[in-house]
Amino acid sequence: MGGNHQLRDRHQGGTGCPPRRAHFLHGGWSIVTLDTEIKTLGKPSFPSPLRCRRFTTDDRRVLLNPFSSESTKDAPSFELAGPREMLFFDPQQSTAAILTAGGLCPGLNDVIRALVHQLHFNYGVPRILGVRFGFAGLNPVEGWPMIELTPRLVRHIHEDGGTILGTSRGPQPVNVMVDTLVREKVDMLFVIGGDGTLHGAMEIEKEIARRKLPIAVVGIPKTIDNDIDVITRTFGFDTAVTEAVEAIRCAHTEAESIVNGIGLVKLMGRESGFVAVHAALAEGDANFVLIPEVPFELDGPKGFLKALEERIKRRQHALVVVAEGAGQHLFKGEAKFDASGNRILGDIGLLLKKRISEHFAKAGIEVSIKYIDPSYIIRSVPANPNDCVFCVFLAQNAAHAALAGKTGMLIGSIHNHYVHVPIRTAVARRKKVDPDGPLWRSVLEATGQPEWMGCAG
Structure with missing residues (x-):
């Protein structure tokens, strides 16, 4: 029963966006060997x-x-x-x-x-x-x-x-x-x-x-x-989710306490959005969850900013949870790497804060953004x-x-x-959230966010 076994991966791209990456243990198209x-x-x-x-x-x-x-x-x-x-x-x-x-x-x-x-x-x-x-x-x-x-x-x-x-x-x-x-x-x-x-x-x-x-x-x-x-x-994952839930809850309280409040929480997740997904589901109030596995665009009639604007007009507050590795295609320039060979990520949290502020200012809508990045606090707790x-x-x-x-x-x-x-x-591959699987489907159902924001599904 030991030895090499074949598993399958499937990758599908969306027009104008980075490719959708799904991780499958069975089913799909390309064959890989499992040792x-x-x-x-x-x-x-x-x-x-x-x-x-x-x-x-x-x-x-x-x-x-x-x-x-x-x-x-x-x-x-x-x-x-x-x-x-x-x-x-x-x-x-x-x-x-x-x-x-x-x-x-x-x-x-x-x-x-x-x-x-x-x-x-x-x-x-x-x-x-x-x-x-x-x-x-x-x-x-x-x-x-x-x-x-x-x-x-x-x-x-x-x-x-x-x-x-x-x-x-x-x-x-x-x-x-x-x-x-x-x-x-x-x-x-x-x-x-x-x-x-x-x-x-x-x-x-x-x-x-x-x-x-x-x-x-x-x-x-x-x-x-x-x-x-x-x-x-x-x-460490279970503890991280527990701590992240508290950060999301605080951001929601801030957003809900004022007119047009937007809570924005950046969590760990360089290539995989499991912390953001599990914490958002556990806390239960997130309106948008952005992860590396699911591409999105900011602009356009079906982009994230338009969807966020519609949410604010409808409910006068919103809560956004983003994994640190989400939206890296939005950053331009040559990729840089740290001592361990990991790509140095662009700060998607600060970029979102900036672009949200600019978008609503242009639309003539006054908003208050409460940005929380609890990453180093979460890493160091018992x-x-x-x-x-x-x-x-x-x-x-x-x-x-x-x-x-x-x-x-x-x-x-x-x-x-x-x-x-x-x-x-x-270490041959990274485990990722499957955009076609039950975990991400649960996020879409819990948040009500569009399935693909500005990207072809």
Whole structure:
């Protein structure tokens, strides 16, 4: 049941707009290959010391699509996560290292703490290192020596946002990072991060494999945007939606309290609009939700500004929620990129504020715009209880996988089951809101906004 499976993508363009991008697991036109094979370092030979003897085996799998019309044998599926009865590493003779990189996200400290507890208390791993400031901590030239993580040190860190280890963006020389792992006698490297960080982890694993070293690399996906492909959810997303709802509620209160008030909230979502969509649905008062996956134009009889004007004339207030990556085609000039290779986005929130103000001034309608960007506040808060529990599950299963010799993979959740996903598969594509799917249909029904504003559907 492992190996390569074929999935499908469909892309359809609209006249005068950037192409509509839909992400499908089944159906569509272009064929892509889904790799589900998990690498292992070798045959396990050490019995697990876990007192809870509820083990799982590598032949247990979770279907990607439980409603697949394919036979179970041919349908894409992933290896079930969980403790193995036999381990590749002798826990009492092993060293683990934990690294966090990329942007801040609620739950980072929760994952670090749960990893330390699982490795120390349940497996008896005697040495757990913390890599400081992301991949920079694996390059001696940067000057950030590792710290030893103990249960006492991590005792209360889950009560705070951020990461006790610090973080950074951008690559480091792969050969130097692997040299550091060898010098520190690291057997297992746990990498906590999003798309860019997981790409870095993948390169480290490749160099380790090239040298034929017995070092496991296991990822724990972290992205507020919830845009890691295949898996259902990433930690921090639930907290981000909860916090975003409060920002939207405040914007609605402001807009509703004055004549022709417009609340405008910009939320996270570089390429995927899941935070904006879920927060808008949860709060329930948004009139427009703008996301990267659904193109729109500002001007014209069917554009966003005309639709907003009609809303103001009809109800004397409006609430707009926009993901940070929406409407990037509205910005001109050469694209620029940050240290991690991410495109530097134009500020769609400020652009909308400016264009809305200009439009209504030209129409002779006085409006009051209340603009809120809570992004950095949301990134730095502690995880909510739901995310806290999720982080514990992810960390525990990551420890199980690494000690069993699994490598080049991450822990993900599919249909409430924890699975092993090859990193190369998870980062091959971004997960996106499907403009033809039930989630976006629910937004259209809840907001009443036009399906395509200024773009052909």
